[in-house]
Amino acid sequence: xxxxxxxxxxxxxQTYRENTSDFSKxxxxxxxxxxxxxxxxxxxxxxxPVSIPVAIAPVGSTGMQSANGEIKAARAAExxxxxxxxxxxxxxxxxxxxxxxxxxxxxxxxxxxDRKFIExxxxxxxxxxxxxxxxxxxxQILGQRHKDIRNGLRAPPPxxxxxxxxxxxxxxxxxxxxQSKSYTFGNIHGHVSDGMDLASxxxxxxTQFDLTLNWKDIxxxxxxxxxxxxVKGILDPExxxxxxxxxxxxxxxSNHGGRQLDGAPSSIRVLxxxxxxxxxxxxxxxxxxxxxxxxxxxxxxxxxxxxFVGRAMNYGLGxxxxxGVLRALNIITKxxxxxxxxxxxxxxRNVGLKNIYSNDLLKRQGY
Numbered sequence: 518x519x520x521x522x523x524x525x526x527x528x529x530x531q532t533y534r535e536n537t538s539d540f541s542k543x544x545x546x547x548x549x550x551x552x553x554x555x556x557x558x559x560x561x562x563x564x565x566p567v568s569i570p571v572a573i574a575p576v577g578s579t580g581m582q583s584a585n586g587e588i589k590a591a592r593a594a595e596x597x598x599x600x601x602x603x604x605x606x607x608x609x610x611x612x613x614x615x616x617x618x619x620x621x622x623x624x625x626x627x628x629x630x631d632r633k634f635i636e637x638x639x640x641x642x643x644x645x646x647x648x649x650x651x652x653x654x655x656x657q658i659l660g661q662r663h664k665d666i667r668n669g670l671r672a673p674p675p676x677x678x679x680x681x682x683x684x685x686x687x688x689x690x691x692x693x694x695x696q697s698k699s700y701t702f703g704n705i706h707g708h709v710s711d712g713m714d715l716a717s718x719x720x721x722x723x724t725q726f727d728l729t730l731n732w733k734d735i736x737x738x739x740x741x742x743x744x745x746x747x748v749k750g751i752l753d754p755e756x757x758x759x760x761x762x763x764x765x766x767x768x769x770x771s772n773h774g775g776r777q778l779d780g781a782p783s784s785i786r787v788l789x790x791x792x793x794x795x796x797x798x799x800x801x802x803x804x805x806x807x808x809x810x811x812x813x814x815x816x817x818x819x820x821x822x823x824x825f826v827g828r829a830m831n832y833g834l835g836x837x838x839x840x841g842v843l844r845a846l847n848i849i850t851k852x853x854x855x856x857x858x859x860x861x862x863x864x865x866r867n868v869g870l871k872n873i874y875s876n877d878l879l880k881r882q883g884y
Contacts (some may be wrong), residue, residue, distance in 0.1 A: 518668035526775035527660035533775025536806030548861025562823035568598035574827035575625030580608025593842035610703030655750025754794035771804035792820030810852025
């Protein structure tokens with residue numbers, strides 16, 4: 518069930534598939550006879566130096582892919598020199614991740630109806646010295662994910678004959694989970710109503726996403742946090758402008774990995790028009806569909822200043838824990854470096870529209 522959670526989208530999964538397939542329609546320009554010595558992949562994201570233009574995206578229930586998964590992924594990101602973003606719906610809590618790392622990480626916020634809880638959650642992120650708050654705006658209502666419904670997904674998982682069979686076939690995972698610091702949503706459990714058991718916690722969480730969330734909420738969240746607030750879940754230029762108008766310090770073009778509105782466009786498809794609308798006013802980042810170093814470069818070519826990876830991190834984490842995340846990041850880095858060189862570029866900060874074929878040319882070529 519936890520693999521399906523990481524490897525699926527909502528309804529027909531059209532948007533989930535197009536998040537990756539639309540990247541294949543973008544063709545890179547090969548250039549030769551260029552000095553390729555002393556290549557540089559380092560840049561900045563929201564003013565933070567990064568070794569590659571990639572951050573780890575917020576992914577819920579990461580601690581169910583591998584015991585203490587959020588801590589392992591955060592440590593890998595720290596070693597690699599890129600940001601790690603902790604989800605509100607993480608298994609390990611903000612405090613546990615802070616205790617297990619040495620550098621500030623980013624925190625992703627879902628706004629819930631219980632505003633007192635949200636205020637305390639923001640205060641906890643601030644106390645943990647989180648350097649950026651990522652405000653997700655595209656999950657007021659949960660998109661229907663058929664695999665999760667079929668699997669009965671929740672944390673902790675339901676003890677059913679099917680689940681016991683899964684445990685028997687995956688002993689390494691089962692034994693590893695005995696070392697977990699938490700088996701439920703660490704940022705919520707123990708921080709809401711006293712005496713709430715796991716069953717009632719799951720019910721509380723499922724009814725708490727705030728249907729009244731609006732652009733004006735950016736102001737009080739930003740004031741409470743006292744640091745940069747980036748809005749995630751932007752797919753429309755008008756929404757991008759509204760986010761900036763209401764104080765967002767940056768935006769993340771994202772369709773939640775194809776897990777919310779099925780039938781919405783891929784993130785890479787709408788990225789250029791959003792960059793055209795607000796790229797001169799703020800930093801535009803991109804999430805959903807990044808699976809390789811080539812995808813990173815294509816997003817940069819279309820105007821993104823940085824990218825986020827969620828599933829690529831999760832695959833590495835599930836396969837090999839912290840070392841698996843590092844291996845996934847090393848694979849992406851090598852792909853960026855090799856592809857950039859074959860494009861005739863030495864500095865990732867110089868990648869732009871000149872490095873891809875124009876949309877008009879793509880149409881003439883039948884793509």
